[in-house]
Amino acid sequence: MTVTFSACSAPGDGLEAVLAFTTDEPVAWIGADRYRQESAAHNYRPEWSWLAARDGQPVGRALWWGGADASIPSTLDDVVVAVSDPEERVAIASGLITAGAESFGTLPEWIVDVAVDWESDPRAVAAVGWRADAARAAGLTRLTERVSVAWTPASDVPSPAASSGLTFRGGTDDEFLDLFRRVTVGSLDAHTQATVAQLGPSGTAADDLAFYRSLPGSRDDWRIAVDPDGLTVGFVLATRTAYDAAISYIGVLPQHRGRGVVDALLAEGLRVHDAAGEPRVVATTDAANTPMRRAFERAGFTVTKRRIVFDS
Template identity: 45%
Template sequence: MISYRASTPADLDRVTAWVGTEPVGWIPADRYLADLADGMYRPEWTWIAEHDGRVVGRALWWGPKGSPHPVALDCLDVNPAVGDRSAVAAELMRAALAGFPQPVQYRINVTGGWRDDPATSAAVEWRRAAAHAAGLTREVERLQFEWAPADGVPPLTGRLRFTEASDEQFLAVFRRIAEGSLDAQTRANLATKGIDETAREEMDFYLRAPGKREWWRIAHTRDEEVAGLAIPSATAYNVNVGYLGVVPEFRGRGYVDEVLAEITRFHAANGESRITATTDMGNAPMAAAFRRAGYRNTGIRINLSNDVQP
């Protein structure tokens, strides 16, 4: 019989002894131990499946430093010897989710074209089936991008001017950008929460991110009209593009390239050697903007979540 429980410090060696063998992203021992020391992985967030005293599955839940609860499942592994890996994984996820007070995501990182590779497709499918069975049924694929100095720093064109602004001014622009957004999360939030709560939640997310508030800028046209905003930001591991957008009346004029260029220049001026970014697979205009700016597609992240669907 298989049992499911949160780990304890005594389980550390068994948790870190796991070696991933499938072509999906996984967490090796050194990464786990480093983030464990920073409180981003924790024994009580690390769930294991046991059979006859052996660990046959593990689910590594992650949260930002200081968070009272995890926000994402980074790694899900089940030994193929158990038979129905999907069923075991679903039970492992359900056991953890019962104690989590807020919605979470399960993130599966794969290479581009993963559906065409039988091994990768199989590795995704049993994990996806487990997530759906455990209630993480809203699914979005996101393209992952990366920039390095060798990709070139975009020049200033003078088409837009970027200024600091108050939180109230930024919140107003967040509201305007949400209108007609192609981002799946924004669209889902608009349908269930309305524009004001959607804008506030998106802004609060970036206020809590490791990036600094003083990095934020509002974009203005030459006629001093608000065209959009640029939020260079950061994750726990590196700087990133964060959030950018153009207000509806100025879309289709190439301003997205100017806003992205401002974020890239900002991080480059600070000596950053790597900038990451993501956008939904369905947001073709944003993906095209990243490619025009020299960002390289490095993979795909499949996000499965249990937040409210419209």
Template identity: 45%
Template sequence: MPLRFRPATADPADLERAVAYPADGPTDPVPALDADRVRDELAAQQFRPEWTWFAEDEEGRILARALWWGRADSEHPLALDCLQVRPEVSDPAELAVRLLAAGHEAFGARPLYNLSLPHDWRATPALARAVAWREEAAHRAGLTGTVERLRYEWTPEAGTAEPTGRLVFREGTDEEFLDFFARLSRGSLDLHTQAELRAMDAEALARDDLAYYLDCPGERSWWRLAHLPDGTPAGMAIPSRTPYHRNVGYLGVVPELRGKGLIDEVLGEITRFHAAEGADRITATTDTVNRPMAAAFDRAGYRVTEIRLVLEEPSGP
């Protein structure tokens, strides 16, 4: 059957067709975006017609939909937010990989794919099968790196810990933060950091990290360096935000002081900062394998709300 893979740019009605595509159903239990959310993202320029792709049959019937996301000022999409295939399609992975490949060719890049899932998604056979064909399609389209992340959320009911005085926090220059980014990357349990360090040195990664967090919606004035009371460098705290809510941007303790509970002090500083600004929700993520960081979130009253399955191009050789 002849198929056409195209963005929603040919006709003004295309966007309404993208909005009207069913968001969920018993045959596809992967959580999808409903019509209101799609409209909101389009209005915010975080979804765009050229980032909204269809697979159509020769009669113009939509068989699959892919929605890529970016910030309002992004030149190219940053992530695939939604991938759906009609239940009557016998080989959803095959159709999906062709749709992804068409989008990737147009973008000149392979944006990562974020799948937001319930914490126990593997225990539900239908959900596990729906994830499996998406993983297969993403891998075949070049997104062969897989990271599973815990998404945490803090709300005011959890409260905040009082400062203990074990650390002193202060403002710092970009050069100082560059130095700390490089220090904190060494020995990191974060899988993305480990992968990046296989492709570049710590100083180059620090420059990338600094540029990334400067580009986030959070304010540069929020950032703090952490020291022991005697002035010994200890770590840093970067409260930040997404286009939707405040979050724990970046935090860490220098390698020589890890294992002493100081991460609780750094996380506490970020949480207190956001809470004092009136935040009713603070989100955070960490890899499932980064057990010390997950334990720190647990101790601080953050709770796991979902699993993020991230499929991306692998970094490094």
């Protein structure tokens, strides 16, 4: 039996077969209505929507997502494979990922959203398990579990008061580049650790600055925190995702950690969004980053889901 992998090169070329896939596995997946809505915004595209066919019959699909102006996708959002044999399922999924990566010239991270308590559900554990096998086979060898959180002005716990004596100001790109570099020291973030190992602190800082500058939202909403002695202690980026206001980055300089600075930074980011009338603010952090998870809890954020991220 032969399995082939191909993109939907035009809206009518295999797209209906791609959208016909469903799954009862307890992981997030993209339905036809959601796909069409995102496609109208140019976030899903035929050339980023791939189909696996075995002897001419559709057996799997993969959907990549990217910004409306992007030339290549930034994430793999969805892989569904409709075969029962575990080894064949993994092979088809990894084949889809590899074929897409070769076409795009890059291997985007794969995001799998699961329930908050997914580890207590054997079916969810199995669904993540075979996807992890497929990810590794395709070259996505690093797995990070992240926690997604959300805050609303009506949250039971209000945003923490900025009672630390800190003041906040904007900053130049050069200032933020230096701050991104300095906060890599001792970072608990898995992505930062991996990027530092690959690019070094300065390369990581340049990569971070370019990425966060590319996000929606106003660059004027980036804030640097200064203590009463005039010393810079950290920074917060109040930005947006494609869908919500977001706290995208909080950095505390190593010598100022453990003093509650993170609470004041988070409060400032929330103040910026609340002043703009944002009805919801989202954020994510590594499940293993206990200090940041506790800061979000203190600020009144609630956990909305877990996110499994496969990366290279």
